[in-house]
Amino acid sequence: MTDIAIRFEGAGKTYPDGTTAVEALDLEIPRGSLTVFVGPSGCGKTTSLRMINRMVEPTSGTVTVEGRDITSVPAHELRRSMGYVMQQSGLMPHRTVVDNIATVPRLNGVPRKQARERARELLTTVGLDAGLGSRYPSQLSGGQQQRVGVARALAADPPILLMDEPFSAVDPVVRQDLQRELLDLQRRLHRTVVFVTHDIDEAVLLGNKVAVFATGGRLAQYATPEELLRAPADDFVADFVGRDRGFRSLTFDSAHDIPVRSVAVLRPDGTPGVVGPGDGPFPGGWTLRVDDHGAPRGWVRTGAEADPVVGGTLHRPGGSLRSALDAALSSPSGLAVVVDDDGRAIGVMEPGEIVAAVQDARLGGRTPR
Numbered sequence: 001m002t003d004i005a006i007r008f009e010g011a012g013k014t015y016p017d018g019t020t021a022v023e024a025l026d027l028e029i030p031r032g033s034l035t036v037f038v039g040p041s042g043c044g045k046t047t048s049l050r051m052i053n054r055m056v057e058p059t060s061g062t063v064t065v066e067g068r069d070i071t072s073v074p075a076h077e078l079r080r081s082m083g084y085v086m087q088q089s090g091l092m093p094h095r096t097v098v099d100n101i102a103t104v105p106r107l108n109g110v111p112r113k114q115a116r117e118r119a120r121e122l123l124t125t126v127g128l129d130a131g132l133g134s135r136y137p138s139q140l141s142g143g144q145q146q147r148v149g150v151a152r153a154l155a156a157d158p159p160i161l162l163m164d165e166p167f168s169a170v171d172p173v174v175r176q177d178l179q180r181e182l183l184d185l186q187r188r189l190h191r192t193v194v195f196v197t198h199d200i201d202e203a204v205l206l207g208n209k210v211a212v213f214a215t216g217g218r219l220a221q222y223a224t225p226e227e228l229l230r231a232p233a234d235d236f237v238a239d240f241v242g243r244d245r246g247f248r249s250l251t252f253d254s255a256h257d258i259p260v261r262s263v264a265v266l267r268p269d270g271t272p273g274v275v276g277p278g279d280g281p282f283p284g285g286w287t288l289r290v291d292d293h294g295a296p297r298g299w300v301r302t303g304a305e306a307d308p309v310v311g312g313t314l315h316r317p318g319g320s321l322r323s324a325l326d327a328a329l330s331s332p333s334g335l336a337v338v339v340d341d342d343g344r345a346i347g348v349m350e351p352g353e354i355v356a357a358v359q360d361a362r363l364g365g366r367t368p369r
C-alpha cells in the first residue's frame with residue numbers, strides 16, 4: 001500500500017452548459033492527513049470534493065481511492081465508506097439525533113440497539129452530552145447540529161471524511177470550538193479528511209496540506225500551510241493568502257533564540273524580588289506585579305506608587321515567534337512576559353530582541369516579494 005489515499009489524475013469537470021468547474025486536476029491526498037481545499041467562491045472546491053464520492057462524475061481523467069478507480073465501485077457503496085459533512089448539517093428533521101447518527105450503520109446492517117449505543121458514544125466523542133440523543137435536530141443550536149453532523153459522518157467508522165464548509169454557518173466563537181475539536185479528533189482518529197473552506201485562516205489552521213484553487217477550477221498551489229505563507233506560487237495565491245501572511249507565518253518560527261531576561265517583581269506583601277536568569281539591570285524601567293504563586297498580575301513603573309496596568313498575552317518557552325511578538329505588542333510595558341507551565345513568571349523578552357528575531361526569520365528562507 002502506498003501512503004496515498006486519494007489520487008486525482010487529470011480529473012476535470014465541465015458541465016453540459018459549458019462551465020468548466022474543475023480543470024484537469026492532479027492531486028495526491030496522503031492517508032491519515034487533513035487536506036484543505038480553499039479558494040474563492042465558484043472555483044471548483046465542492047465539485048472536486050464531490051468527485052471523490054461520485055456525487056459528481058468527472059468528464060475527464062480519473063479519481064482513485066486506495067488504488068481503485070472509483071468508477072469501478074458502485075456509488076452507494078462508495079458513499080457509505082466515506083463520511084460526508086456539509087454546511088447545513090443535513091440532519092433529517094423527523095428523526096431523533098441518535099437515529100440520525102445511526103442511519104448509515106443501520107443501512108450497513110448493524111442492529112438498531114447496537115447502532116444507537118454507538119451513536120450515543122459518538123455524541124460524547126464530538127463533545128456533546130449523550131442526553132441530547134433523544135432530541136430532534138430543531139431542538140439543537142447550530143453548533144450542536146454541526147457536531148451531530150460530524151458524529152453521523154463518523155458513525156460507520158469510515159477511513160475517509162469529506163467535509164464541505166462544515167463550520168461556515170455558525171458564529172465565530174462556536175466555529176473556533178468546532179475547529180479545535182476537529183483537530184483534537186483528528187489527532188486521535190487519524191482519518192483521511194478532505195475539508196472545503198473559502199477561509200484561508202481556517203485552511204492554515206486545520207490543514208496538513210492546503211490546495212488553493214483559483215477561479216476557473218485551476219489548482220494554483222498545493223503545499224503545507226507554511227510553504228503557502230512563505231512562498232506563494234503566484235500573484236493569485238499571494239493575494240488570496242493576504243498581505244499579513246508574513247505575520248501569520250511567524251507561527252511556524254520558534255522563539256527559542258530570543259534570550260529570556262530577568263525582571264523586577266513585586267509580591268502581594270510588598271516585597272521586591274527578581275525572576276529570570278540574572279539580577280539586573282532590568283529592561284525598560286518596569287516592575288511586574290505577581291501573585292502569591294508568582295503569576296503575573298500587571299505592570300507598574302519601577303518605583304512608582306500606582307495601580308498596576310494589567311493586560312498582555314503570555315509567552316511560554318517553546319512557543320512561536322508569533323506568540324512572543326503578540327506578548328510584547330499586547331504588554332503595557334512592551335516586554336513580553338514569559339511564564340512556565342504553571343503560569344508563573346520566569347522572565348521577559350525585550351521587544352528589540354524579538355523584532356531582530358523576526359527580521360532574521362524573514363531574511364532566512366523567505367521569498368521576498
Ligand SMILES: Nc1ncnc2c1ncn2[C@@H]1O[C@H](COP(=O)(O)OP(=O)(O)OP(=O)(O)O)[C@@H](O)[C@H]1O
Pocket residue numbers: 015016017019020021022039040041042043044045046047048198
Ligand atoms: N450543475 C451545474 N451546472 C453548471 N454549472 C455548475 C453546476 N454546479 C456547479 N457549477 C459551476 O461550477 C463552478 C464551481 O462550482 P463549485 O460549487 O465547485 O465551487 P466552489 O468553489 O465550491 O464554490 P463555493 O465556495 O461558492 O461553494 C461554479 O462556476 C458553478 O457555478
